[in-house]
Amino acid sequence: MRRVYITGIGQTPVREHWDRSARDLAASSILQALEQAGIDKADAIYVGNALSGELTGQEQLAALIADFAGLTGTEAIRVEAAGASGGAAVRLGYLAVASGVHDTVLVTGVEKMSDLSGPAVEEALATSTDEEYEAIHGLSIAASHALLMRRYMYDYDLERRDFAHFSVNSHRNAVNNEYAMFRRPITVEAFEKARLVADPISLLDSAPVADGAATIVLCSDKAAGKRANSSVEITGSALATDAVALHDRPNPLFLRAVQESAHKAYAQAGVTPKQIDIFEPHDAFAILAALSLEASGLAPEGEGVRLAMEGEIALEGRIPICTMGGQKARGYPVGAAGVYQIVELAQQLRGDAGANQVDARVGMTQSIGGTGATAVTHILRSP
Amino acid sequence: MSLAKHWRLQQQRYRLIGVQCEDCGAKLLPRRLVCPQCKSHNLQPYSFKGQGMVYSHTVVYDAPSGYDGYVPYPAALVRLDEGPLVATQLTDVDIDEPYIGMPVEMVTRRLREHGESGMIVYGYKFRPKLKD
Numbered sequence: 047m048r049r050v051y052i053t054g055i056g057q058t059p060v061r062e063h064w065d066r067s068a069r070d071l072a073a074s075s076i077l078q079a080l081e082q083a084g085i086d087k088a089d090a091i092y093v094g095n096a097l098s099g100e101l102t103g104q105e106q107l108a109a110l111i112a113d114f115a116g117l118t119g120t121e122a123i124r125v126e127a128a129g130a131s132g133g134a135a136v137r138l139g140y141l142a143v144a145s146g147v148h149d150t151v152l153v154t155g156v157e158k159m160s161d162l163s164g165p166a167v168e169e170a171l172a173t174s175t176d177e178e179y180e181a182i183h184g185l186s187i188a189a190s191h192a193l194l195m196r197r198y199m200y201d202y203d204l205e206r207r208d209f210a211h212f213s214v215n216s217h218r219n220a221v222n223n224e225y226a227m228f229r230r231p232i233t234v235e236a237f238e239k240a241r242l243v244a245d246p247i248s249l250l251d252s253a254p255v256a257d258g259a260a261t262i263v264l265c266s267d268k269a270a271g272k273r274a275n276s277s278v279e280i281t282g283s284a285l286a287t288d289a290v291a292l293h294d295r296p297n298p299l300f301l302r303a304v305q306e307s308a309h310k311a312y313a314q315a316g317v318t319p320k321q322i323d324i325f326e327p328h329d330a331f332a333i334l335a336a337l338s339l340e341a342s343g344l345a346p347e348g349e350g351v352r353l354a355m356e357g358e359i360a361l362e363g364r365i366p367i368c369t370m371g372g373q374k375a376r377g378y379p380v381g382a383a384g385v386y387q388i389v390e391l392a393q394q395l396r397g398d399a400g401a402n403q404v405d406a407r408v409g410m411t412q413s414i415g416g417t418g419a420t421a422v423t424h425i426l427r428s429p
Numbered sequence: 430m431s432l433a434k435h436w437r438l439q440q441q442r443y444r445l446i447g448v449q450c451e452d453c454g455a456k457l458l459p460r461r462l463v464c465p466q467c468k469s470h471n472l473q474p475y476s477f478k479g480q481g482m483v484y485s486h487t488v489v490y491d492a493p494s495g496y497d498g499y500v501p502y503p504a505a506l507v508r509l510d511e512g513p514l515v516a517t518q519l520t521d522v523d524i525d526e527p528y529i530g531m532p533v534e535m536v537t538r539r540l541r542e543h544g545e546s547g548m549i550v551y552g553y554k555f556r557p558k559l560k561d
């Protein structure tokens with residue numbers, strides 16, 4: 047296997063971009079990444095996108111994006127794995143370069159969500175669950191996570207407000223991220239008072255759907271040349287799956303795919319959980335971030351929420367998470383999220399994170415589909 | 430909206446028919462071709478009694494299209510007496526009544542209507558268990 051470097055990154059602000067469609071957003075992030083990498087073409091483009099057909103009526107999105115980014119003719123494929131689409135696209139890009147098939151690839155994550163209204167978006171998001179046995183019963187994606195959160199509160203004797211610290215942390219970190227959607231801090235009190243979307247999950251516990259695109263350039267050491275010395279390297283990459291439906295898992299509070307992908311990535315990178323300096327988890331809901339910390343070995347079982355309550359997830363804490371705002375406050379363009387995570391972690395590991403800079407050598411991202419059926423873990427190392 | 434899509438699930442939706450593994454005894458809902466516990470392919474139909482307890486519960490306020498006319502509605506994961514969990518709405522109950530451990534039983538109810546075709550989909554919901 048060959049070494050794989052990130053030689054360019056690009057991102058659009060995460061917003062409701064009324065004036066831009068998916069192709070515009072994607073092309074814009076691609077042009078930024080190409081310029082930063084000092085190249086004008088790539089061997090292939092992997093496009094992470096969850097809901098383009100469902101939300102915008104556009105399929106065959108990868109070919110469209112290649113054309114509008116000025117890369118007509120380039121190998122281009124869309125990768126779908128619900129909320130893990132972005133991470134899964136990074137995984138394919140990594141495989142293509144590590145295997146020696148390609149020397150330079152683009153991985154783009156894009157989602158255009160603001161064209162449809164609430165119930166239609168909820169219907170689209172629920173397609174990540176088991177359609178015949180979960181969605182048909184009117185379970186929204188928030189409701190599925192609410193079932194996890196309620197049981198977790200019962201098992202570990204916690205209250206709804208105890209989960210606030212994840213959102214408080216994400217919003218605080220987003221203040222300094224110009225690409226983030228919500229750049230205002232929130233309080234525990236505001237979290238407590240927020241309107242419920244699926245009891246006990248509230249608006250301030252749900253990552254906001256939004257429009258956005260992010261792109262990374264992945265290069266072999268040969269293609270990176272001298273840039274390799276100043277580039278972030280992907281040292282671990284793994285994807286694992288679990289039953290799609292919560293009811294098909296022996297213990298719904300155990301995220302098996304997260305554990306498997308994390309442990310494979312640790313082994314490949316030659317690190318232990320203790321050596322992870324910074325973590326970008328899939329915080330679509332606080333309960334998912336808590337369960338991810340536990341399944342990844344960064345918190346003992348049942349202690350994920352306490353880690354947040356004790357301030358250990360803050361920039362100055364033991365394991366900083368969502369350092370640029372995470373899904374909760376940077377915003378959650380579903381299929382793009384996994385690529386935004388890599389872009390943000392690369393900023394941190396290059397020392398380009400501005401006011402939110404963490405002293406970090408090794409970092410980890412995790413991209414999750416639905417309630418945990420697909421989990422993609424990547425471990426990155428600073429230059 | 431396809432009729433066949435719902436018709437082919439009627440055994441599961443109306444009668445909670447799953448499978449039992451003839452090799453390790455696992456009882457599974459929904460049905461599958463391979464036992465997730467022992468990998469056996471020897472699975473035979475099994476009819477669940479439709480009795481269980483609430484494992485976890487929620488109230489949906491922001492619903493997907495097709496369900497937004499019913500909000501707020503309670504939903505749950507129910508642990509059936511035979512072992513499996515099942516995702517379901519709760520019915521014949523106030524939204525603040527359900528609790529973890531609540532005994533419940535299956536009933537057949539309307540799951541949703543499809544607006545333009547007017548097709549109504551029926552299936553299981555669970556209600557608080559009536560006194561024996």
Ligand SMILES: [Zn+2]
Pocket residue numbers: 450451452453454455464465466467468469
């Ligand atoms: Zn078996």
